[in-house]
Amino acid sequence: MLDKFIKTLAFVVLILSFYLLCPGEVGAASYFVSASGNDSATGTISQPWKTIQKAANTVVAGDTVNIRSGSYSEKIVPKNSGSSGQYITYTAYQGELVIIDGANVAISTSLGVNEGLIDIIGKSYIKVINLTITNSKNHGINIRRNDVGPVNYDSIVLSGLTINNCNHNGIYAAFGSNLTIEGNTIDKVNYSSGIGIW
Numbered sequence: 001m002l003d004k005f006i007k008t009l010a011f012v013v014l015i016l017s018f019y020l021l022c023p024g025e026v027g028a029a030s031y032f033v034s035a036s037g038n039d040s041a042t043g044t045i046s047q048p049w050k051t052i053q054k055a056a057n058t059v060v061a062g063d064t065v066n067i068r069s070g071s072y073s074e075k076i077v078p079k080n081s082g083s084s085g086q087y088i089t090y091t092a093y094q095g096e097l098v099i100i101d102g103a104n105v106a107i108s109t110s111l112g113v114n115e116g117l118i119d120i121i122g123k124s125y126i127k128v129i130n131l132t133i134t135n136s137k138n139h140g141i142n143i144r145r146n147d148v149g150p151v152n153y154d155s156i157v158l159s160g161l162t163i164n165n166c167n168h169n170g171i172y173a174a175f176g177s178n179l180t181i182e183g184n185t186i187d188k189v190n191y192s193s194g195i196g197i198w
Contacts, residue, residue: 001087028062028086031055032093035070042108051193052076062086069096073104076118082125087157091129103135114142114172122146124154128161136166139196140189145175152176164188174198 011026037048055065082088116139140163154175163170170186186194
């Protein structure tokens with residue numbers, strides 16, 4: 001009987017040690033967004049949210065937002081940062097075509113105001129992957145520091161994006177570090193390079 005207790009205790013200690021030594025796995029969750037979803041739902045694959053912003057207000061370090069195919073007419077502003085080894089990831093689900101369309105989204109058109117359909121302000125450890133961003137009246141993606149503090153951005157990854165028809169840059173970034181831009185297509189923007197980094 002004592003031998004069985006010791007073996008059970010050793011197993012419990014082993015499991016607890018695994019979670020303590022692998023914090024990247026603890027609390028990580030996958031959420032889902034669908035154009036036919038409901039923001040009052042639970043965010044699961046069978047009960048997805050309707051807006052990406054609902055997900056952006058909810059997710060924390062280590063979480064993934066899986067966006068189902070469709071067109072989303074909204075501006076996205078991540079509320080939280082990830083952390084080292086625990087990025088917050090926004091991605092198209094399994095190669096589906098996801099379009100963030102700014103044609104009817106009210107954002108500034110002023111050259112002196114940096115704003116984007118995706119606005120990452122003073123946040124860090126965020127990945128944006130395999131989305132199409134189009135028809136922005138300003139930048140496609142705007143990344144910069146939060147002027148309150150100020151807090152610079154850090155460790156942002158933009159990968160596999162298609163960005164087009166933007167009034168300013170496809171990607172604009174200022175006051176931060178460790179920005180990775182890879183495998184993106186930027187076309188039909190008003191600044192010839194398509195990317196502005198300061």
